[in-house]
Amino acid sequence: MKFIPVGRVITAHGLGGEVKFKYYNEAAAACPQYPSWYVDRDGVNVELKLSLIRRQGNIFVAKFKGLETVDDVGFLLKKELFVAEGDLPDLDEDEYYDYQLIGLNAVTEKGRALGKVKTVMHIGTSDMLVIDSPGTQASDTQFIEGEARRALPGEGATQAPLIAGNKEILIPMTEEHIDSISQDKGFILVREEALVE
Numbered sequence: 001m002k003f004i005p006v007g008r009v010i011t012a013h014g015l016g017g018e019v020k021f022k023y024y025n026e027a028a029a030a031c032p033q034y035p036s037w038y039v040d041r042d043g044v045n046v047e048l049k050l051s052l053i054r055r056q057g058n059i060f061v062a063k064f065k066g067l068e069t070v071d072d073v074g075f076l077l078k079k080e081l082f083v084a085e086g087d088l089p090d091l092d093e094d095e096y097y098d099y100q101l102i103g104l105n106a107v108t109e110k111g112r113a114l115g116k117v118k119t120v121m122h123i124g125t126s127d128m129l130v131i132d133s134p135g136t137q138a139s140d141t142q143f144i145e146g147e148a149r150r151a152l153p154g155e156g157a158t159q160a161p162l163i164a165g166n167k168e169i170l171i172p173m174t175e176e177h178i179d180s181i182s183q184d185k186g187f188i189l190v191r192e193e194a195l196v197e
Contacts, residue, residue, distance in 0.1 A: 003038055003045065003082035004099055006031075010059065011077065017067040018052070020059050021074055024098070030089045031060060038082040041075050045082070066110075094116065100183060108192040109179055112169045114169055117188065129178075129188070131169040171195075 007023040023031050037048040052063040067073050088097065098120040106114040106129065115133035122128075171177050171190055179189040 002085040004085050004088060004097070005080045006034070006037075006083050007060070007081045009039075009073075009076045009079050009081065012073055013061050014071045015070055015071050016063070017072050018061050018063045019073050020061055021081060022058075023060050028055065033089070034083045034087050036084065036087070037064070038084070039076055039079050039083075048081075094181075096181065096183075101129065101181070101188070103186075104181070105181070105187040106169070106190050107187050108190050108195070110192050112192070114171075114190060118168065120173070127173040129171040129173060131171060133167050133169050153167070169195075 006025060007021045009019045009021045011020050012018070013020045014146040020173065025031070031051065032053045034050075037122040038045045039048060040046075048067075050062060051065045052061075054061050064073075067076075078164045091097070101117050101120055104117045106117060108114065114129040118132040120127055121130060171194075177191055179191050181188050
């Protein structure tokens with residue numbers, strides 16, 4: 001079973017075993033619907049069942065069955081909460097969970113490797129891909145000359161130089177910036193003209 005991080009416990013709340021946590025998903029309605037939650041406790045996934053959950057501003061307050069005191073929830077503090085991948089709500093076509101994008105190669109339609117998706121930032125009206133651009137590496141060259149090159153539009157495209165040096169590239173998740181996402185082939189096709197160097 002694959003476990004997906006959905007939030008992080010911030011602190012205990014009161015004396016009755018409640019905790020405050022930051023929920024990662026923007027679709028807050030899904031939060032109380034997970035049948036089980038999991039937390040890593042000394043290398044073992046511990047299953048938790050909700051007995052109470054409520055929203056408080058931009059965070060949630062939760063109580064898990066069997067955890068009745070501040071001492072009981074001590075092992076949860078500052079820990080990430082997970083759910084089983086199969087318990088995640090279905091998404092519409094062309095929608096993705098962050099974990100599905102992290103690690104994908106970002107490449108322009110001209111064949112230039114930008115790097116790998118490091119994280120997704122949720123700011124303002126659009127999400128932002130954070131691309132870790134480590135510079136020229138053999139694996140990047142193989143990626144450009146291999147599967148992604150064959151998948152790119154335009155047979156006569158020439159290999160563009162790779163970006164050198166360590167830096168992060170921010171790319172808005174909009175149609176103006178992203179041409180397509182191929183999880184199967186492991187890359188995100190970025191519109192070259194939308195990039196600001």
